[in-house]
Amino acid sequence: MSATDLTRLNAAEMATLLASREISSVELTRAHLARITQVDGIVHAFLQTLPEVALREAQTADADRAAGEQLPTLAGVPIAVKDVLATKGLRTTCGSRILENWVPAYDATVVRKLREARLPVLGKTNMDEFAMGSSTEHSAYGPTLNPWDTKRVPGGSGGGSAAAVGAFEAPLALGSDTGGSIRQPAALTGTVGVKPTYGGVSRYGLVAMASSLDQVGPCARTVLDAALLHEVIGGHDPKDQTSLDAPVPPVVAAARQGLSGDVRGLRVGVVAELGGRGYQRGVLDRFEEALASLEGLGMSVREVSCPSFKFALPAYYLIMPSEASSNLARFDAMRYGIRVAPAEGPVTVETVMAATRAAGFGDEVKRRIMLGTYALSAGYYDAYYGSAQKVRTLVQRDFENAWEDVDVLISPTTPTTAFPLGDKLDDPLAMYIQDVATIPVNLAGIPGISVPGGLAEDGLPVGVQILAPARADAYLYQVGGALEAALHEKWGGPLLDQAPALETTTQEGGAL
Ligand code: GLN
Numbered sequence: 001m002s003a004t005d006l007t008r009l010n011a012a013e014m015a016t017l018l019a020s021r022e023i024s025s026v027e028l029t030r031a032h033l034a035r036i037t038q039v040d041g042i043v044h045a046f047l048q049t050l051p052e053v054a055l056r057e058a059q060t061a062d063a064d065r066a067a068g069e070q071l072p073t074l075a076g077v078p079i080a081v082k083d084v085l086a087t088k089g090l091r092t093t094c095g096s097r098i099l100e101n102w103v104p105a106y107d108a109t110v111v112r113k114l115r116e117a118r119l120p121v122l123g124k125t126n127m128d129e130f131a132m133g134s135s136t137e138h139s140a141y142g143p144t145l146n147p148w149d150t151k152r153v154p155g156g157s158g159g160g161s162a163a164a165v166g167a168f169e170a171p172l173a174l175g176s177d178t179g180g181s182i183r184q185p186a187a188l189t190g191t192v193g194v195k196p197t198y199g200g201v202s203r204y205g206l207v208a209m210a211s212s213l214d215q216v217g218p219c220a221r222t223v224l225d226a227a228l229l230h231e232v233i234g235g236h237d238p239k240d241q242t243s244l245d246a247p248v249p250p251v252v253a254a255a256r257q258g259l260s261g262d263v264r265g266l267r268v269g270v271v272a273e274l275g276g277r278g279y280q281r282g283v284l285d286r287f288e289e290a291l292a293s294l295e296g297l298g299m300s301v302r303e304v305s306c307p308s309f310k311f312a313l314p315a316y317y318l319i320m321p322s323e324a325s326s327n328l329a330r331f332d333a334m335r336y337g338i339r340v341a342p343a344e345g346p347v348t349v350e351t352v353m354a355a356t357r358a359a360g361f362g363d364e365v366k367r368r369i370m371l372g373t374y375a376l377s378a379g380y381y382d383a384y385y386g387s388a389q390k391v392r393t394l395v396q397r398d399f400e401n402a403w404e405d406v407d408v409l410i411s412p413t414t415p416t417t418a419f420p421l422g423d424k425l426d427d428p429l430a431m432y433i434q435d436v437a438t439i440p441v442n443l444a445g446i447p448g449i450s451v452p453g454g455l456a457e458d459g460l461p462v463g464v465q466i467l468a469p470a471r472a473d474a475y476l477y478q479v480g481g482a483l484e485a486a487l488h489e490k491w492g493g494p495l496l497d498q499a500p501a502l503e504t505t506t507q508e509g510g511a512l
Helices: 003-008 011-019 025-043 051-066 109-116 159-166 183-189 223-233 251-259 281-296 307-330 349-360 363-376 382-402 428-433 439-444 473-491 502-508
Strands: 046-049 079-082 121-125 172-176 192-195 216-220 267-271 300-304 408-412 448-455 461-467
Touching (some): 051 121, 109 121, 109 172, 121 159, 183 448, 183 461, 192 473, 216 223, 223 251, 223 473, 267 281, 281 461
Parallel strands (some): 079 121
Antiparallel strands (some): 172 216, 408 461
16 A cells, blocks of 8 residues: 555554554554655644654554554554643643743643554644634744645644644544634534543643633544544543543444444434524535435434523633633743743843743733733622623523433534635634634533534535533434434545645645
């Protein structure tokens, strides 16, 4: 098999060929490193690649397998990791200047789990600074481009992970989702992204943005691949106080069940408030078709109203900055990252801290720190933060009411397809609106998946979002798998098969 053919396999297919020793992990890892060399000059999905580390991990996986050791399912399948996750001895920047020299002394729990499951780590992926954004344009290291159209954004904050998977630079990646940063980039790049139940995957070693909303999750090209990765990273972690003390839900079995078309009897609710006005025509058209496919498989469909969702976005933009302003206080020029001396005047703890934060944080991060500090200040706490917390409760109640009538909820993942670079950079509200459909999920702590739903009238991918009750992550994979199988049959293969060849774009000069 040629190197290109290897990178086009799914993770599940790679795992089978590795287990039967028809291919080696070194071969597979080399093929991906070559692909990265070929296209990442254009896509810029990676902030850092780790060829030596990855090849060493691949070699030991191969050697242990050759020695007859029984290895975990995904052993030898390479993966990319969002640069928001701490990697021991390897630079972790969070897309920020302030951490440009930070080398963590420990691995995030999910990274440790990847190592234990023997997945070679190809590199760290680009992201909006501290995961704040919906386009990856807020990275201090330049934007990532959408593999479908290099003049457009791949979504954010995890645009690097989604683009790496969509551009066949990695079969799998890890992301983090505070308000949509796994699902929205998945939608915009024609890939699969999952935000697990809050507490279902450890946050230890995830650089915190808003701790009550943050969740690590899988990025992949298929629902089954996402499930296989979810199984590796999920489960209880005593190092994370909010970790659920429960086994990983049966996500792989659920994905397989769904892929066989078995969703009969499940009830799906269409969220009335997530769709209609403000949503692109082609997004709504593909969404309607996805619904029809699920109905065709024997699912009952009804409309469900979640009236408080209209307040979810404003509530999120009070709660998230409040928590972020508190979390980011740790970047004080003393404990982590860069230290900048003031240009003039006395050198004190305060002036060094101010100079460092002024130089180290980008505009969007500063905006949110100021917003959050304001919302938490004594005179305004009740009016802003307090009210937002009440809305959060209302959003949770809307979901609880919905679960009395349906098993899963469904909506478009985003209002539009991928937008042009620079389009929303000067208009924070336009950027924030991108997450209108993904944010309620984080406020309620429930799981959500985005699955490719087809191409809109502009030829760009559309995402379909499926939501389930807390701890019922398996439903996402069952219904997502069924939808994927039905749509692949309709399209004659995966959506990514229809993406333009990046190599050609490169020759034409791409967007840069
Ligand atoms: N785009 C949203 C924000 O900017 C969500 C980010 C995220 O999920 N990390 O806050």
